[in-house]
Each structure stands twice: as structure tokens, then as C-alpha cells.
Amino acid sequence: MNLASKQTTFALTTPLYYVNDLPHVGSAYTTMAADALARFQRLRGQEVLLITGTDEHGQKIQRTAEKLGRSPQAHCDEIAAGFQQLWQLLDIQVDRFSRTTAAPHKAIVAEFFQRVWQAGDIYEGRQQGWYCVSCEEYKEERELLSNKHCPIHVNTAAEWRDEPNYFFRLSNYQQKLEAFYQANPDFIQPETRRNEVLNFVAQGLQDFSISRAQVSWGLPLPVNPEQTIYVWFDALLGYITALLEPGDKPTLDNALRKWWPINLHLIGKDILRFHAIYWPAMLLSAGLPLPGRVFGHGFLTKDGQKMGKSLGNIINPFELVERYKPDAIRYYFLKEIEFGRDGDFNEERFVQILNANLANDLGNLLQRTLKIAQKSCGGKVPAVDLASLEVDSLKVSGVTLGEQVATAYEHLAFDKACELALNLVRQGNKFVDEHKPWALYKEGKTDLANQVLYSVLESARLAAFLLSPIIPNISQEIYRQLGYSGTIPNNWEHASWGILQAGQSLPEPSPVFARLEVQATG
Numbered sequence: 001m002n003l004a005s006k007q008t009t010f011a012l013t014t015p016l017y018y019v020n021d022l023p024h025v026g027s028a029y030t031t032m033a034a035d036a037l038a039r040f041q042r043l044r045g046q047e048v049l050l051i052t053g054t055d056e057h058g059q060k061i062q063r064t065a066e067k068l069g070r071s072p073q074a075h076c077d078e079i080a081a082g083f084q085q086l087w088q089l090l091d092i093q094v095d096r097f098s099r100t101t102a103a104p105h106k107a108i109v110a111e112f113f114q115r116v117w118q119a120g121d122i123y124e125g126r127q128q129g130w131y132c133v134s135c136e137e138y139k140e141e142r143e144l145l146s147n148k149h150c151p152i153h154v155n156t157a158a159e160w161r162d163e164p165n166y167f168f169r170l171s172n173y174q175q176k177l178e179a180f181y182q183a184n185p186d187f188i189q190p191e192t193r194r195n196e197v198l199n200f201v202a203q204g205l206q207d208f209s210i211s212r213a214q215v216s217w218g219l220p221l222p223v224n225p226e227q228t229i230y231v232w233f234d235a236l237l238g239y240i241t242a243l244l245e246p247g248d249k250p251t252l253d254n255a256l257r258k259w260w261p262i263n264l265h266l267i268g269k270d271i272l273r274f275h276a277i278y279w280p281a282m283l284l285s286a287g288l289p290l291p292g293r294v295f296g297h298g299f300l301t302k303d304g305q306k307m308g309k310s311l312g313n314i315i316n317p318f319e320l321v322e323r324y325k326p327d328a329i330r331y332y333f334l335k336e337i338e339f340g341r342d343g344d345f346n347e348e349r350f351v352q353i354l355n356a357n358l359a360n361d362l363g364n365l366l367q368r369t370l371k372i373a374q375k376s377c378g379g380k381v382p383a384v385d386l387a388s389l390e391v392d393s394l395k396v397s398g399v400t401l402g403e404q405v406a407t408a409y410e411h412l413a414f415d416k417a418c419e420l421a422l423n424l425v426r427q428g429n430k431f432v433d434e435h436k437p438w439a440l441y442k443e444g445k446t447d448l449a450n451q452v453l454y455s456v457l458e459s460a461r462l463a464a465f466l467l468s469p470i471i472p473n474i475s476q477e478i479y480r481q482l483g484y485s486g487t488i489p490n491n492w493e494h495a496s497w498g499i500l501q502a503g504q505s506l507p508e509p510s511p512v513f514a515r516l517e518v519q520a521t522g
């Protein structure tokens with residue numbers, strides 16, 4: 001599948017994060033993946049919109065602010081700023097930061113609500129059930145642990161609720177959703193998540209309440225201002241609000257004009273039902289086309305347990321980024337954990353992987369060959385004739401690598417994308433060992449030596465280009481050391497073989513990745 005030839009825009013989202021606390025590595029994980037994919041799509045020449053933001057209403061936030069003795073809005077402002085700061089530190093290129101307390105959002109929610117109301121899909125009823133405030137979700141009794149705690153938030157008891165609420169007729173959409181899943185087998189990924197959703201839907205969909213009688217921190221329900229809108233109904237619409245151009249009048253028409261339907265929602269597996277069932281049903285009710293794809297990734301665990309604010313076992317990403325810099329963190333999480341599966345964070349492993357892959361394999365390949373070029377080629381990329389370049393084993397691998405890596409990114413197989421690029425790097429190191437270009441120069445076999453050196457430098461360039469969505473700073477530095485000025489171009493031609501210009505001047509080389517030491521956690 002070649003997305004680049006099919007479309008010109010690509011909009012993707014991370015979840016809008018709750019602001020009950022500053023981000024932890026779990027929230028950073030989705031955002032790093034989203035940024036890597038966004039950067040890949042930009043390299044492919046797409047116009048990209050990366051949406052992230054914060055989900056600021058609801059009982060969880062209201063209670064957190066109360067505990068801290070702050071107004072909910074002041075609390076949200078502070079935490080939302082923390083998220084924005086972390087995204088900057090991690091070099092996330094955010095196009096839209098959507099906050100659900102922003103004024104345009106209120107207008108979008110009101111207009112959307114009216115559409116669903118007019119479709120006859122909202123009615124008054126009575127909600128009784130167990131509510132997990134941390135999930136902001138009613139749970140079936142059978143889903144809870146024996147002590148009535150939620151299995152995701154084992155420290156928190158679910159609370160019994162019995163109140164008048166307004167309901168959304170999810171049950172109306174059972175067949176339409178099933179037909180949609182059938183017609184769009186790629187809508188929910190990976191396959192295991194798709195099966196989870198299909199099984200859940202097959203059990204029969206129940207209407208769900210979309211208002212709250214006792215939560216004041218929320219948007220007023222248009223048809224009964226005594227109640228507020230359920231935080232999830234409000235939050236999902238934050239994706240639409242994000243599509244407004246700055247300064248646009250906040251109407252659905254304006255928001256949906258350019259980027260709708262969103263191509264991809266990246267989420268964690270715990271919020272799959274909201275995105276793969278509730279959200280498409282709400283959109284069908286409002287008469288809107290459905291998003292392209294929902295991908296539910298796994299959990300980052302620490303000692304086997306989901307890392308989370310409610311469990312208090314978080315790894316602080318601000319500390320990590322200060323200690324190890326953004327590329328290292330991005331690389332570890334995207335390379336080490338198959339996207340879609342759970343993965344454990346271990347600092348020793350972290351240091352080991354980075355040193356092996358980025359310092360030893362990639363950094364070393366570049367250093368050793370750039371030094372030879374300084375010494376034997378007058379500080380220039382060897383003067384080979386590109387048109388008549390011999391086909392060597394690196395070129396054989398290099399010519400097909402771009403499309404293989406593209407396929408991996410398109411399937412969100414970041415680990416595979418890294419592995420493929422790294423294979424070329426490893427092959428490059430072996431190639432240098434075998435052909436010993438320094439010896440060839442000494443023996444006066446200059447043409448052959450030039451060929452060898454060119455192939456290796458070109459391999460390093462190609463690997464850097466293909467890894468740039470994941471390690472943007474290191475890749476940029478490699479390009480600079482290969483004699484390029486300016487930023488790595490958003491031009492997929494650079495994924496081909498033979499792009500490095502023969503005779504290009506090379507600056508003095510220096511290590512692109514300094515070896516790491518395990519440091520004690522503060």
C-alpha cells in the first residue's frame with residue numbers, strides 16, 4: 001500500500017490526556033509514536049496534522065483540583081502547560097494542542113449535541129451502576145474485582161451511582177457498526193483488539209449515559225443545564241475542535257472542512273471501546289463519515305503492572321529526558337517494544353540497547369568511515385562516478401530498504417522499521433571490516449577504496465534518513481556530518497540509494513551519540 005500516492009493530507013491524534021497529574025512515560029509513549037508516524041508521513045510528502053491535547057472536565061479532575069485546593073481551571077492550566085512543555089522536550093512536532101476547556105470546544109460540543117438530539121438518539125432515563133472515577137466509566141459488576149475495585153485501578157474502589165441521566169442510544173447502532181467493521185477490516189488494529197471489539201459488540205450494545213447530575217466541572221447539557229455532559233462525550237469531540245484553523249468561527253462545518261475524516265487515532269488499549277464503538281456510533285448519529293483507523297497499543301508496565309498516575313508507579317519523563325535526551329527515549333520505547341504489545345521499562349536494558357545500537361553500530365560506522373574520508377579523500381565524499389557505481393552487497397540491500405521501512409511505518413511497526421535500518425548499518429560495519437578501505441588506499445587501489453567508502457557512507461545516510469522519524473536529532477547530525485546544510489528534506493527520494501553527492505565536502509567528524517552510563521534514579 002503506497003499511501004503517498006493516494007492522499008495529500010494525513011491527520012492523526014493521540015488521546016487527549018487527563019490533567020489529573022503531569023504526564024508520565026505512559027502518556028509520552030503514545031505521543032512519541034504519533035510524532036514518529038507524523039514525521040514519516042511528512043517525509044513521504046504528505047501534509048500532516050498531529051493533534052494532541054488535554055481532557056480537562058469531569059469528576060476526576062474536579063476532585064484532584066479540590067484536593068489541591070485550587071480552582072479546576074487553574075489546575076488544568078498548570079497541568080496542560082506541563083504537557084506542552086514535555087512535548088517540546090521530547091521534540092514532538094505538535095500541530096494542534098486541543099484543550100477541552102477552550103471556548104471553541106464548547107460551541108462544537110453544543111452543535112454536535114444538537115445533531116444527535118435531532119436524530120432522536122438522546123433520551124432521559126435513570127443510571128444505576130458502579131462507576132470508576134479513574135476510568136470515568138461505568139463498569140459491569142462482573143468486570144470488577146471481588147472488593148469492587150476496578151482491575152485497571154486496583155487502588156480505587158468503584159462507586160455506586162443512582163441518578164437521572166440522559167442516555168445515548170448506542171443500541172441503535174449495533175448493526176450499522178457491525179456492517180462497518182465488516183466492510184473496513186483495517187479500522188481497528190491490531191487484530192487482537194479488533195477481535196476484542198467484535199466480541200464485545202456481538203454481546204449486544206447497551207445505551208450509555210452522556211450526562212452527569214452531580215458533577216459541576218463539565219460543559220452544561222444543552223437540554224438541561226442542571227446536568228453536565230459526560231466527560232467522554234465531550235472529550236472525543238475535542239478531536240473535531242482541534243481541526244479548526246486558528247481564528248475560525250467554531251462551527252462543525254468549519255472544523256470538518258479540510259481534515260475530516262481523521263486518518264488515525266492512536267490510543268492505549270484501555271480506551272478502545274470509547275474509540276472503536278462509542279465514537280463511531282456518535283459520529284454515525286451526527287451523520288458524519290468515520291475515521292480511517294484506530295490503533296490500540298499496549299501498556300508500559302513497571303514490575304509487570306500498568307504504569308499509571310492512579311497506581312503511583314510512574315516513571316517521570318521529565319527526569320528521563322533530562323538525563324538521556326529525547327532521541328534515546330524515543331528510540332528505546334519505539335524500538336524495544338512491539339507496538340500493540342505491553343512492554344516493561346528497565347533502565348539497565350535501556351542503556352544497553354542504546355549503547356549497542358546507536359553508539360556502537362550507527363555512531364561507530366559513521367565515525368570510522370568519516371575519519372578515513374578525512375585522511376584519504378581530502379575531507380570529501382569519495383569521487384565515484386554514481387552512474388557506473390558497482391553493485392555491491394550494501395547497494396543490493398539499500399535499494400529496496402526504503403519501501404520496506406515505509407511498509408513498517410505504515411503498519412506502525414516501529415520496532416521493525418528500526419531493525420531494518422539497523423541491519424544495513426550492521427552490514428555496513430561488516431563491509432568495512434571485510435574490505436578494509438584504509439588498506440586499499442595504502443595499496444593504491446583508490447577506485448575500489450572510493451567505491452567501498454561511498455557505499456558505507458551512503459548506507460549511514462540512508463539509515464539516518466529512515467530513522468529520522470524516531471531519532472530526529474541524531475539523524476540530523478549525521479546529515480550535517482555528511483556535508484548537508486539545512487534540515488533533512490521532506491522528500492522521499494532520500495529513501496533511495498545513491499543520493500549522497502560524490503565530492504561533497506565533509507566537516508570534521510565527532511561522535512553522534514555519546515555512550516550512556518546507568519545513573520541512579522533520583
Ligand code: MSP
Nearest residue numbers: 015016017018026027055235236267268299300307
Ligand atoms: N482522557 C482520556 C482520553 C480521552 S481521548 C478523547 C484518557 N486519558 S489518560 O491520560 O488517562 O490516558 C491517555 C492515554 O495514555 C491512554 O491511551 C492510555 O492507554 C495511555 N496510557 C496511560 N497509561 C499508560 C501506560 N502505562 N502505558 C501505555 N499507555 C498508557 O484516557
